[in-house]
Amino acid sequence: MSNQQPTFKPALQRKQALYVLLLLSVAAMGSVALSLLSGSISVTFADLWQLLSHDQPTLTRTVVMELRLPRTLAALIVGAELAVAGCLMQVLLRNPLADPYVLGVSGGAAVGALCSISLGLGAFWISGSAFVGALVNLLLVFGLAHGQGSWSPTRLLLTGVVTASGWGAVVSFLLSIGEDSHLRGMLFWLMGDLSRASLAGVNLTVLLICLALSWALARPLNLMLRGELQAKALGVSVYPIQLTLYLLASALTASAVTQAGSVGFLGLVVPHILRLSIGTDHRVLLPAAALAGGTLLLLADTLARTLIAPQQLPVGVITAFIGVPMFLWVLQKSNRGQL
């Protein structure tokens, strides 16, 4: 038996993983094209080609390069950040219900952003104060969960959930005292909105660094899902990895929230859809989540700004409209067992 070849073919499985990633990349590129082409001014493929090869300043060029492209990139990056953050948070808390916002990052950011909106400040201040709010939450939850030294995912989860509901109360308070003229902006922020997105460069850097670091930890992450002790028994340094996960997931979420407000649902559902369809190996799952999350948010945002144009919908509404039925369908179809 020692000379026997294994019947399980690792090469085949790796090839399948590669196909999945390739397919998702193609989908991502397709959705970028779709996003650039659709909108109030019609642009064709030929126009796009022209834009790339010449650089005369035309109206089409301005619309595509200065309006649609930044927003497209922002959607792609924010979606990827949320999906990866969701994956990491679910591993950290070992809870299938965890999403990027479960530890209150978006709550802290929301309080910051809403304060700025109610003071009538501009986009820069809204983003800036959202980021500060997220950072405050990060330190607060970490400090409180650490408390008397012992730290466990359950303790972290409870601390985070309670802190998040505290932020929720502050948000309700801000909404109830907010001026009517600011309410719409506040609600859009809370539901997730990409129309203010800027700073794509910073976000892209955050995404790439966090993705690279978490991908390097992918195999230990697989073991962490089996439980803390099981991971320890198989030689994983559990605590440093938990700490890294917390920081990476928080950084990704803070960056996404700063750009787009709290886009719900994506960070919860994309990891699960992928786990159910391609398996739990994080070496494949993490890049796949980045691609799928980006694609889904971009498609949702394209719909959000074209569906009832010229009026725009908050993208968070659309992600839920697409995400809920898609998730339920995958859950029904899946033969990989329940969550």
Add this chain to the structure above:
Amino acid sequence: MMNCLTAKQLKISISGKTICQQFDLQLNAGEVWGILGGNGAGKTTLLHTLAGFRAADQGEIRLFDQAIAQLKPRTRAQQMGFLLQDDQAQFPATVLETVLQGRHPHLGFWQWESPEDYLLAEQALLKVGLADYAHRPIEQLSGGERQRLKIATLLVQQPKVWLLDEPANHLDLHHQIELLSLLTAQIKVVQGCLLMSLHDLNLAQRFCDKLILLYPDQPPEQGCVADLLVEEKLSQLYQHPIRCLETDAGRVFIAG
């Protein structure tokens, strides 16, 4: 004789209860040890401490002459395997994915599982009788099949020191005998040692060379099976009359 795992002057306590004090232990190559004791006697705590999962109050544990507290988790896992009593899997995974995780301590940081790793996984699944289930989700396995899956993961890990927390849990009689025979035979092959907590006195008698008895009201005792598996000590251990019957199949222990 090579000693695999040693503990010196160990003091372990949990929630104010002292499990052992000034406790010395030496597991030598080729030996199979059993831990016996009632519920809450500290079997799991002792095993977890010996594995380095929790710190001892006092004393030192050495794995192949290196202090276990100073060992990197990965280095430790290359030499020591642990069978946990409960598993907490909440996310979907297949049997094959799970069993391959046993190779983790032997793979480099960037390394992926090689065909040899897959071969080891396949052989381990064959040994525990789960080869046909390789692509099944683990949630679909029964309790006993999950226990066999954990044992397969351990076989793939190929440690020298094996710490097993109630390995016979959930297993039917056939698999209890078959898998414990497999594991104890493995010890002789790799010149390692094995320490397991058990509730079944007959299994302890059949497979163990030496025993640790964790009494509820007095310090633990260790020694050869022949010296410790006697009615008087066992009755005190479980605070319940235990009887030893001589049958033509050998000695059999029953609760009185």
